Amino acid sequence: AQSVSQHNHHVILSEAASLELGCNYSYGGTVNLFWYVQYPGQHLQLLLKYFSGDPLVKGIKGFEAEFIKSKFSFNLRKPSVQWSDTAEYFCAVKTNSGYALNFGKGTSLLVTP
Amino acid sequence: GAVVSQHPSWVICKSGTSVKIECRSLDFQATTMFWYRQFPKQSLMLMATSNEGSKATYEQGVEKDKFLINHASLTLSTLTVTSAHPEDSSFYICSARRQGHEQYFGPGTRLTVT
Numbered sequence: 001a002q003s004v005s006q007h008n009h010h011v012i013l014s015e016a017a018s019l020e021l022g023c024n025y026s027y028g029g030t031v032n033l034f035w036y037v038q039y040p041g042q043h044l045q046l047l048l049k050y051f052s053g054d055p056l057v058k059g060i061k062g063f064e065a066e067f068i069k070s071k072f073s074f075n076l077r078k079p080s081v082q083w084s085d086t087a088e089y090f091c092a093v094k095t096n097s098g099y100a101l102n103f104g105k106g107t108s109l110l111v112t113p
Numbered sequence: 114g115a116v117v118s119q120h121p122s123w124v125i126c127k128s129g130t131s132v133k134i135e136c137r138s139l140d141f142q143a144t145t146m147f148w149y150r151q152f153p154k155q156s157l158m159l160m161a162t163s164n165e166g167s168k169a170t171y172e173q174g175v176e177k178d179k180f181l182i183n184h185a186s187l188t189l190s191t192l193t194v195t196s197a198h199p200e201d202s203s204f205y206i207c208s209a210r211r212q213g214h215e216q217y218f219g220p221g222t223r224l225t226v227t
Contacts, residue, residue, distance in 0.1 A: 034215070043117075044157075044206070044218040090156060099145055099210050103156040 002027045004093050006104035013081050013111050021076040021107050023091030032094040033074040034101065035065055039087045047089075050074065061085070086111045116140055117209045119219035126197055126226055133193045134222045136207030142187035143209035147216065148180075151204040163190050197226045 007022035025031065035047040048059025055067040065076045074091060091104040116139040126132050136146060145164050149157040161182050163169040169182035179201075181193040190209075194201055202225050208216040 036218075043220040044208075046215060049215060098162070099216070100147055100159050100162055101157075101208075101216065102159070103149075105156040106154075108154070 002093065002095065002102055004091055004102050004104040006091050006107050008107045009105065010108045011110070013109070015083055015111055015113055016080045019078040019081045019109070021089055023074045023076065023104055024072050025074070025093045026072065027093065027095055030096050033067060034092040034094070035059065035063070035076050036090045036092060037087045038090065044090070047076070081111045083111050083113055085109060115211060115214070115217045117207065117217045117219040119207055119222050121222060122220060123223045124225070126224070128198055128226055129196055131193055131195045132197055132224060133191055134205055136190045136192070136209065136219055138188045138209040138217070141211045144187070144212050145210040146184055146190040147208045147210070148182060148192050149206045149208065151206055151221070157206060194224065197224070199226045202226045
């Protein structure tokens, strides 16, 4: 069965620290990959997505992610986090068999001043 | 553009009653809408996929007679939780897919069954 794993459930960082959130998936075929963010009390927003082409994808708010096909990974990075990045981050995978998304369990990020 | 709304945002109902949740794509036509359920501090679990004018496709383990989905138009899908029980209390999130684009998510509906 397909699955999406996010390694870090809770991350606490100080402002200006660098961030890397891991995401691995298990699916052998072609995939589309997404990172969503859910700020407290708000709905899911798309940070970035990978469909094809350059495996290094840049998203909004200074986030980027790298697709490494050999490792089935799509890790999210940001060089310097801000307090406003405090949120829940979800990795999601869409396979070619449909349009539904499979989500990871999410990573709760707390950025302290 | 690409705004998805849900109504109500929060509902409390008594055990045994039914609750209807609406999901609307406000500025685009959604060929497909999805319903997810999110437990506290957990991920979104896909419940069903609905295409306008056809029956919804439910994920394994989701009772279709309990969670009725109607996708009557290209901008509206409804989820009705029938004979709700406390274990149905959860956060229900819909998303709408625009032709050729990714999914856009609604703000969610918190259901509390007492």
